[in-house]
Amino acid sequence: DAKTTQPTSMDCAEGRAANLPCNHSTISGNEYVYWYRQIHSQGPQYIIHGLKNNETNEMASLIITEDRKSSTLILPHATLRDTAVYYCIVRVATGGNQGGKLIFGQGTELSVKP
Amino acid sequence: DGGITQSPKYLFRKEGQNVTLSCEQNLNHDAMYWYRQDPGQGLRLIYYSQIVNDFQKGDIAEGYSVSREKKESFPLTVTSAQKNPTAFYLCASSAAGVGQPQHFGDGTRLSIL
Numbered sequence: 374d375a376k377t378t379q380p381t382s383m384d385c386a387e388g389r390a391a392n393l394p395c396n397h398s399t400i401s402g403n404e405y406v407y408w409y410r411q412i413h414s415q416g417p418q419y420i421i422h423g424l425k426n427n428e429t430n431e432m433a434s435l436i437i438t439e440d441r442k443s444s445t446l447i448l449p450h451a452t453l454r455d456t457a458v459y460y461c462i463v464r465v466a467t468g469g470n471q472g473g474k475l476i477f478g479q480g481t482e483l484s485v486k487p
Numbered sequence: 488d489g490g491i492t493q494s495p496k497y498l499f500r501k502e503g504q505n506v507t508l509s510c511e512q513n514l515n516h517d518a519m520y521w522y523r524q525d526p527g528q529g530l531r532l533i534y535y536s537q538i539v540n541d542f543q544k545g546d547i548a549e550g551y552s553v554s555r556e557k558k559e560s561f562p563l564t565v566t567s568a569q570k571n572p573t574a575f576y577l578c579a580s581s582a583a584g585v586g587q588p589q590h591f592g593d594g595t596r597l598s599i600l
Contacts, residue, residue, distance in 0.1 A: 405586045416493075416577050416591035417530075424586065460529075464586070474520070474545060475579075475589060477529030 376400065376463045382482040385455075391448040393481050395461030398442040405464050406437060407475065408446045410457040410483075417460065417477070420446065451485045458482050490514065491592035493578050498597045500565070500572060508563045508595045510578035519561035520579040520589060523547060530577060536561055565597065573599050 378396040385391040397406060405424050409417040421428055421435045423444070428435045434447040448455055460480040491512045500506045510519065518537050522530040532545030536555040550569025555561050561580075565572045575596050579589040 407588055409591075414575075414594075414596075416491075416579075416593045419588045419590055422586065422588050474532040474535070475522075475530065479529070 377461045377478055379461055379478065379481045384484050384486055385451045387453060387485055387487050388450055391451040391483060393446040393459050393483065394443065396443045397463050400441050400463050406444050407462045407464060408435065409460045412457045453485050456483060456485045491578060491580055491590060493592035493595050495595060498595055499600050500597060501600050503567045505564055505566050508576055510561045510592060512559055512580045514580055516580035517583045518581045521553065521563045522577045524575040524577060572597055
């Protein structure tokens with residue numbers, strides 16, 4: 374079972390910031406939070422990940438609460454091409470760091486509207 | 488461009504036939520993974536490999552086999568023992584190091600004729 378909880382769907386106006394929340398209240402101290410998105414019939418696309426600190430890259434920002442029990446993915450200026458299912462994942466260790474499988478839950482279906 | 492290439496994009500299999508899905512990466516990643524995705528569901532891990540000539544079973548390995556003879560290649564064979572092979576198959580790879588993310592190919596969609 375996924376260790377994260379996300380809203381089933383969200384809407385966002387084009388050009389506005391999209392803020393996608395995720396709860397991971399049982400996260401362990403050495404587990405990272407990863408965000409991926411998937412457009413229908415394509416492979417998941419890696420967006421960003423973090424452990425404790427907030428992170429930013431060219432795609433998005435990741436805000437992790439101090440207690441690490443929740444996080445928010447921010448797409449600063451959403452476009453129509455950002456319409457996808459967004460997955461928040463806490464990585465489970467399987468046989469060492471390289472073996473850590475990703476458990477995808479149901480994700481949040483983000484619709485960016487003109 | 489660096490990336491992960493899966494081929495073919497669509498594959499059809501007859502009953503009782505083995506088929507092999509190709510996955511190649513030029514990212515110089517040590518670890519590679521195979522997942523299966525069914526409609527409306529999340530990904531499930533089939534096999535993974537942390538290093539050449541070594542691989543481990545994931546959660547749903549029955550009916551599948553893999554090999555890792557080269558760092559850049561991790562082919563998946565769906566055998567006739569796999570009773571429900573129709574699915575979307577995704578290959579991923581990751582670099583060495585704690586917390587390194589997995590990067591995915593565009594998948595192969597397998598259907599039974």
